[in-house]
Amino acid sequence: MAAPDEFATIDTAALDRWVRAFAAAIGEYEEELTRLDSAIGDADHGANMSRGLKAVVAKLDDAPPAGPAALLKQVGMTLVSTVGGASGPLYGTFFLRMATAAGDGDTLDQAGFAQALRAGVDGVVARGKAEAGDKTMYDALAPAVDALDAALGGEDTGGALRAAADAAAAGRDATAPMQARKGRASYLGERSVGHLDPGATSAALLLQTAADALG
Amino acid sequence: MKKLINDPADVVTDALSGIAAAHPDLRVDLDHKIVYRSDAPVQGKVGLLSGGGSGHEPLHGGFVGPGMLDAACAGEVFTSPVPEQMLEATRGIDGGAGVLHIVKNYTGDVMNFDMAAELAAAETGVEVVSVITNDDVAVQDSLYTAGRRGVGATVLVEKIAGAAADEGRDLAGVAAVARRVNDAGRSMGMALTSCTVPAAGRPTFDLPEDEIEIGIGIHGEPGRRRVPAASAREVAEMLVEPVLADRDFTGDGGVLAFVNGMGGTPLLELYVVYREVARILAKSGVNVVRSLVGPYITSLEMAGCSLTLLQLDDELLRLWDAPVRTPGLRWGA
Numbered sequence: 032m033a034a035p036d037e038f039a040t041i042d043t044a045a046l047d048r049w050v051r052a053f054a055a056a057i058g059e060y061e062e063e064l065t066r067l068d069s070a071i072g073d074a075d076h077g078a079n080m081s082r083g084l085k086a087v088v089a090k091l092d093d094a095p096p097a098g099p100a101a102l103l104k105q106v107g108m109t110l111v112s113t114v115g116g117a118s119g120p121l122y123g124t125f126f127l128r129m130a131t132a133a134g135d136g137d138t139l140d141q142a143g144f145a146q147a148l149r150a151g152v153d154g155v156v157a158r159g160k161a162e163a164g165d166k167t168m169y170d171a172l173a174p175a176v177d178a179l180d181a182a183l184g185g186e187d188t189g190g191a192l193r194a195a196a197d198a199a200a201a202g203r204d205a206t207a208p209m210q211a212r213k214g215r216a217s218y219l220g221e222r223s224v225g226h227l228d229p230g231a232t233s234a235a236l237l238l239q240t241a242a243d244a245l246g
Numbered sequence: 247m248k249k250l251i252n253d254p255a256d257v258v259t260d261a262l263s264g265i266a267a268a269h270p271d272l273r274v275d276l277d278h279k280i281v282y283r284s285d286a287p288v289q290g291k292v293g294l295l296s297g298g299g300s301g302h303e304p305l306h307g308g309f310v311g312p313g314m315l316d317a318a319c320a321g322e323v324f325t326s327p328v329p330e331q332m333l334e335a336t337r338g339i340d341g342g343a344g345v346l347h348i349v350k351n352y353t354g355d356v357m358n359f360d361m362a363a364e365l366a367a368a369e370t371g372v373e374v375v376s377v378i379t380n381d382d383v384a385v386q387d388s389l390y391t392a393g394r395r396g397v398g399a400t401v402l403v404e405k406i407a408g409a410a411a412d413e414g415r416d417l418a419g420v421a422a423v424a425r426r427v428n429d430a431g432r433s434m435g436m437a438l439t440s441c442t443v444p445a446a447g448r449p450t451f452d453l454p455e456d457e458i459e460i461g462i463g464i465h466g467e468p469g470r471r472r473v474p475a476a477s478a479r480e481v482a483e484m485l486v487e488p489v490l491a492d493r494d495f496t497g498d499g500g501v502l503a504f505v506n507g508m509g510g511t512p513l514l515e516l517y518v519v520y521r522e523v524a525r526i527l528a529k530s531g532v533n534v535v536r537s538l539v540g541p542y543i544t545s546l547e548m549a550g551c552s553l554t555l556l557q558l559d560d561e562l563l564r565l566w567d568a569p570v571r572t573p574g575l576r577w578g579a
Contacts, residue, residue: 065446073324073465082322111361115299115325120357156511179378214353217391218467222402 040138045245046102047091052233052240056082058167060236064180067229071216076229077114082112088232101137103130103147117214120154121168122210128154144245148195157221159213166209166216166223169228175199175238189246192238201237247442247449254444258300262417265307271571272310277325278334279320281307286316286339288365292411292420293317293339295349299324300357301443304574305401305543306550312579314408315348315572323443323546324465330361335448336372344417348403348424349398350381352465358567363530375417377424379403380429381554383492384461384469395463398506398554399431401542402566405575409568427562432493434485434554437462439510441545462482464508464552465543478515484523492531493531499559500535503527503568506552509544516540519551524530527555536566544575 057064057080065077087109096102103126111123132150133139137145152172155161161169178198182191206228211217216228253259259276259538266274273282287293296306297319306318316339321327345366349359359376361429366374379396407424415423437459440449450466453459458476461469473484505520507513520539527534536560543552558566569579 054337069380069446069448069450073467074443074450075325078445079322110331112328115321115328115358117326117354119326120329120361121352123361125453134271158360159353161446212390214392215463215465216556218385218395218463218469220391222468 035229039142040140041099041245042138043097043099043102043118044184047095048100048101048108049241049244050091051088052244053237054088056086056236057081057233060225061233064233067232069221069229070226072229073215075232076118079114079118080233083110083119086113097195098135098137100130101131102136103133109131110241117159118233121159121230123183124154124158125151138233141191142183144177144199145183145191146175148179152176161213164209165213166206166211166228166231167213167235170206170209170228170233171199171202171231171238174202189242192242192246195240196235199235204236206231247447248284249442250446251444254447257444258322261300261303262307262320265573272573274333278331279308280317280331280335280338281320282317282335282338282420283311283315287341288316290414290418291341291345292343293336293341293345294348294404294408294420295319295332295335295339296334296400297321297327298350298352299326299465301441301546302543303350304386305540306404308574309401309404309572311570311572313412313568314404314572314575315356318377321515322491323445326352326358329358329361329365332359333365333369336362336366336374340370340372344375346407346411346417346420346424347374347376348400348407349376349378350400351378351393352395373417375421377403377428381428381433382463383432383434383488384463386470392499392527395467397435397464398433398543398552399428399502399539401506402431402502402504402554402556403427406562406565408570409565412511412568413565414532427556430557430562431554432489433552433554434489435439435462435464435468435508435550436460436550437508437545437550438475439549441466441548443546446524447511458550462508462548462550464543466545466548478518479522482519482526482553485551486523486526486530489553489555490532493557495532495555495557496512497557497559499557499563500533501527502536502538502556502558503534504538504542504554504556506543506554507541508548508550508552509541510547510549516551523553535563537547
């Protein structure tokens with residue numbers, strides 16, 4: 032998995048690397064995600080995400096899409112139809128909105144990728160109606176897109192994406208003291224405090240693998 | 247954890263194959279994990295579709311048949327099915343009068359059914375109306391949570407709306423009946439033990455041997471509080487009190503009292519609970535005219551029970567009594 036420094040733009044092959052790296056990370060952290068979800072949810076986040084990302088990779092192998100938008104759309108549709116739960120519509124909508132924002136070009140520059148990422152996060156908000164501090168994946172995604180925007184122009188792509196990944200990881204860690212207000216964890220009330228949110232944890236992996244694969 | 251399964255990954259498909267083998271009057275699409283009544287679509291009748299995570303059997307697939315659902319989509323254990331399944335089922339049961347989606351209020355179920363309804367509008371000419379069930383009084387602060395969960399009243403909504411569809415009502419009329427049942431129903435559950443999701447292989451939550459959880463959800467979501475293990479008489483009080491505090495059940499039409507098993511509690515104990523519930527209700531001026539006792543909306547092997555009360559009126563009573571022929575509920579037909 033080469034990640035050359037000279038990447039000024041992000042093409043279909045780079046996005047393919049990102050999605051495969053995300054799938055590998057989900058596989059690696061499946062048990063950890065399940066453990067986090069047993070603490071405050073219903074113990075299915077690891078298994079569901081793993082099943083969905085395996086299907087995504089199989090589809091990429093079977094029918095490699097032409098162009099960034101086609102790839103992102105295929106990933107989104109596959110996640111919607113294989114993950115289930117809340118994560119399926121949320122991650123699916125994320126990639127589908129990214130696809131729409133990516134447009135028809137063969138590559139995305141740094142600004143174009145940042146725009147697409149923000150469109151994806153906006154889609155998550157529209158679908159899940161989450162706000163900052165609700166203890167959801169949004170708490171990792173929101174600081175990441177803000178960090179990416181802030182780094183635009185000032186950093187090379189690798190540095191900007193690393194800043195976004197660090198912000199997502201910090202956002203994930205910040206979910207531990209929060210009381211959940213969305214999803215099944217919300218039924219715990221105060222008992223949800225003290226646990227990392229599983230969705231924020233998988234979302235941090237999404238940004239970390241973006242930095243690894245696209246930087 | 248011992249379970250009667252083959253591979254945890256195949257548990258839903260294997261069970262659906264079993265349903266197909268056991269019930270020739272149902273048609274099972276194993277690829278899409280959909281249970282249909284075999285004569286679907288019924289021309290001119292509003293189609294009723296529900297679905298949700300597996301592990302709550304007989305809900306929903308066991309309630310497919312004349313007088314109840316036309317189809318049910320099965321998700322993985324405790325995981326919502328996906329829009330593609332719902333879209334396929336919606337197409338498969340539309341007899342020209344539109345399709346009602348009956349959705350339990352869980353974040354995943356609501357999002358997936360929302361996407362399915364959007365797709366149905368975009369890709370098919372089928373008119374879809376959704377009704378969300380949210381009868382669980384254990385969830386108190388719905389401003390700061392995902393809202394009250396859909397539990398026992400869902401079974402009653404599926405039965406009564408199914409009867410309304412059989413009477414030939416239009417989509418708006420069937421949806422109105424379904425909403426009326428949900429509005430008139432309240433539930434409260436409790437657990438003695440946890441359940442174990444097959445893929446996870448260990449109990450969803452830890453509950454000490456000498457404690458019970460009051461207000462439990464059907465996926466092991468925690469309830470209002472943990473208390474020391476108590477007698478059926480005391481547990482019945484803890485279930486009835488919050489239900490009666492949330493709604494008046496002394497209306498003229500009488501009440502349907504539904505004591506539901508969570509999956510691991512024997513019928514013997516459910517009847518002990520029913521006895522106590524009936525005694526408390528009589529003392530509280532609630533006139534029980536119909537009852538349902540048994541495991542109808544379960545949580546795998548969780549031990550425990552839930553109580554659902556439904557305020558009836560003449561129309562709801564007549565629709566409840568109407569014939570139904572499904573694996574899970576069957577009378578008069």
